[in-house]
Amino acid sequence: MSHSSRTSRVAGCTLVVIALGAGVTACSSDGNPLSATPYDAAEQISFNGPTKAGKKADPDKPLEVTAEGSEGRITDVTATDAAGRHVSGELSADGLRWHSTSPLAANAHYTVRVSTEDDDGAPGRRVVTFDTGKPRTTKRLNVTFGPQAGKYGVGQPITADLNQPVKDKAQRAIVERGLKVVSSPVVDGSWHWVDDKKLHYRPKDYWPVNATIQVRSNLDGIKISDRLWGGTAKPLKITTGDRIVAVADGAS
Known part of the structure; x- marks a missing residue:
């Protein structure tokens, strides 16, 4: 927002009047402007999403947040989305522009929380919500996890x-990031492409004894390529039993 500030000394504190129809103090009782109640930055921040009710954003386009005027900057x-998935992004060095670096999901509801700071160091806030529309293609990437739910040995791979x-290598990276494997106790592991339509996930060594492994996909509605979007996947939960490892010499 473009606003002019008028200051006066009141009980050792600076009072900043912002042209939003209301005045807000630019410092707290301890005189620190950063601990003040955030002002409404609605007129200071703009974004490239829909501004009319009922309109939906194009999930093909990145999200952009821009600081208007010259008296403030974006700090965070x-x-x-409603599923708790975060959108990665980059903030310019001057704090005037933030843009998303990971794709938006289609048919999703997003909440964007923007933090700002004016020239006096007073913090501002703006919260924006919007919905994304349908993808331009009906081609969806659905995932089926395996094996079936049950108890397995510590060497059992997860299949997708x-x-x-x-x-494509970049598209495969999007798929891998969207397929989540969580074990308790925690162990490191990674996905391996068996072919163009199958992946295996294995721990770095073996699964822990009596572990619980949960698998899910965060790809639903995520753009993988211009003609392919993430689809549905049923989550999977398996457990491991005691560790029994047999070693054989293939040569003999």
Whole structure:
């Protein structure tokens, strides 16, 4: 927002009057402007999403947040959808522009929380919500996890079967980031592409004894390529039993 400030000394504190129809103090009782109640930065911040009720944002386009005028800057932006998925982004060095670096999901509801700071160091806030529309294609990447729910040995891999082939390296990276494997106790592991439509996930060594492993996909509605979007996947939960490892010499 473009606002002019008028200051006066009141009980050792600076009072800043902002042209939003109301005055807010620019410092707290301890005289620190950073601990003041945030002002409404609605007129200071703009974004490239829809501004009319009922309109939906194009999930093909990145999200952009811009500081208007010359009396403030953006300090932080947090964007999440209703499923709790965060949108990665980059803030320019001058604090005047933030843009998303990870794709938006289609048919999703987003909440964007923007933090600002004016020239006097007073903090501002703006919260924006919007919905994204449908993808321009009906081609969806659905995932089927395996094995079936149950108890397995500590060497059991997790499998992910895709209904569409994925060959491009960058697109494969999007798929891998969207397939989540969480074990208790925690162990490190990674996905390996068996072919264009199948992945295996294995721990770095073995699964822990009596572990619980949960698998889910965060790809639903996520753009993978211009003609392919993430689809549905049923989550999976398996457990491990005692550790029994047999070692054989293939040569003999």
